[in-house]
Amino acid sequence: MPLLELNNLKKYFATQKAVDDISLTIEKGQIFGLLGPNGAGKTTLIRMITGIFYPDEGEIIFDGKKFDPLNDIAHIGYMPEERGLYKKMKIGEQALYLAQLKGLNRYDATKKIREWFSRLDMESWWNKKVEDLSKGMQQKMQFVTTVLHEPKLIILDEPFSGLDPVNANLIKDEIYNLSKRGATIIFSTHRMEQVEEICDHIALVNKGKKILDGTVQQVKHQYKENLFRVTFARNLTPEHLAVDLFKVMSRKDQELILKLEYASNNDILQYFINQGLPIESFNEMLPSLNDIFIRLVEGTPVSRQFQEVNQ
Numbered sequence: 001m002p003l004l005e006l007n008n009l010k011k012y013f014a015t016q017k018a019v020d021d022i023s024l025t026i027e028k029g030q031i032f033g034l035l036g037p038n039g040a041g042k043t044t045l046i047r048m049i050t051g052i053f054y055p056d057e058g059e060i061i062f063d064g065k066k067f068d069p070l071n072d073i074a075h076i077g078y079m080p081e082e083r084g085l086y087k088k089m090k091i092g093e094q095a096l097y098l099a100q101l102k103g104l105n106r107y108d109a110t111k112k113i114r115e116w117f118s119r120l121d122m123e124s125w126w127n128k129k130v131e132d133l134s135k136g137m138q139q140k141m142q143f144v145t146t147v148l149h150e151p152k153l154i155i156l157d158e159p160f161s162g163l164d165p166v167n168a169n170l171i172k173d174e175i176y177n178l179s180k181r182g183a184t185i186i187f188s189t190h191r192m193e194q195v196e197e198i199c200d201h202i203a204l205v206n207k208g209k210k211i212l213d214g215t216v217q218q219v220k221h222q223y224k225e226n227l228f229r230v231t232f233a234r235n236l237t238p239e240h241l242a243v244d245l246f247k248v249m250s251r252k253d254q255e256l257i258l259k260l261e262y263a264s265n266n267d268i269l270q271y272f273i274n275q276g277l278p279i280e281s282f283n284e285m286l287p288s289l290n291d292i293f294i295r296l297v298e299g300t301p302v303s304r305q306f307q308e309v310n311q
């Protein structure tokens with residue numbers, strides 16, 4: 001069942017169609033990647049989902065009902081890209097204050113903050129001021145204050161920026177845990193490798209429009225270009241490649257990158273076997289999300305990194 005449905009949302013500024021008729025469905029418990037280049041409209045979309053902006057047109061359905069920002073906001077945790085902590089306030093005090101703003105009583109808030117601080121190795125920070133924390137430490141603090149009240153919907157904008165690999169892993173594990181416990185997570189980032197790793201489902205937005213929507217595997221298969229990596233137990237010679245069955249995109253000692261056009265995988269395997277070439281591996285190369293992103297945004301082919309070589 002969806003937690004969030006966006007139907008034909010539009011938000012226009014004077015000169016800019018920031019969000020131009022976007023519809024999306026986000027299922028409960030999903031980790032959903034909202035992707036797009038700078039200026040695509042992601043923040044504007046998120047601001048409508050968090051009740052900061054009213055849409056000009058369209059509707060938002062939250063947990064089965066028409067979105068009611070005043071009441072539903074208690075069930076949403078939003079970590080914006082620009083961090084918003086009070087610099088002079090002590091960490092513990094600030095976490096308590098923010099948790100109470102989200103509706104927790106002081107006792108529950110204290111208990112939950114202590115649990116989170118202990119899990120994320122932040123226990124000794126209670127009496128430090130925000131301004132005394134590093135960028136990455138502030139990021140962890142911001143994450144805790146976003147998820148503390150156990151929101152149904154968690155929206156994280158570039159959650160790993162400024163985190164070292166150990167802390168990034170710590171936060172990644174917590175994102176998985178939150179999703180396993182039923183929270184729905186929208187994750188906005190430009191870092192495609194993180195999206196491939198974490199997200200179940202993605203949508204790509206460009207110039208205010210949705211241009212892609214699906215699971216990571218669906219999207220990769222949709223944009224595959226029939227590229228295969230074949231490795232052999234001995235070196236190839238040009239004679240082995242003088243055939244119309246495939247295009248050679250790259251060749252290196254015992255490794256070939258091929259593009260199949262009309263032939264099937266079996267035809268290719270059969271051909272190499274007939275040539276007496278012992279095959280060590282034969283794998284399809286699916287495009288990375290980064291390649292797909294660049295292709296859709298720039299209009300360049302996914303396989304641009306391989307130049308066809310003369311056989």
Ligand SMILES: Nc1ncnc2c1ncn2[C@@H]1O[C@H](COP(=O)(O)OP(=O)(O)OP(=O)(O)O)[C@@H](O)[C@H]1O
Nearest residue numbers: 013014016018036037038039040041042043044045
């Ligand atoms: N308050 C505003 N007034 C006028 N134009 C705006 C306003 N907010 C955003 N825009 C414009 O709307 C478009 C989408 O902006 P938005 O901030 O939603 O993009 P984004 O996808 O979040 O980009 P980034 O990845 O750089 O954060 C941009 O062209 C931006 O200039």
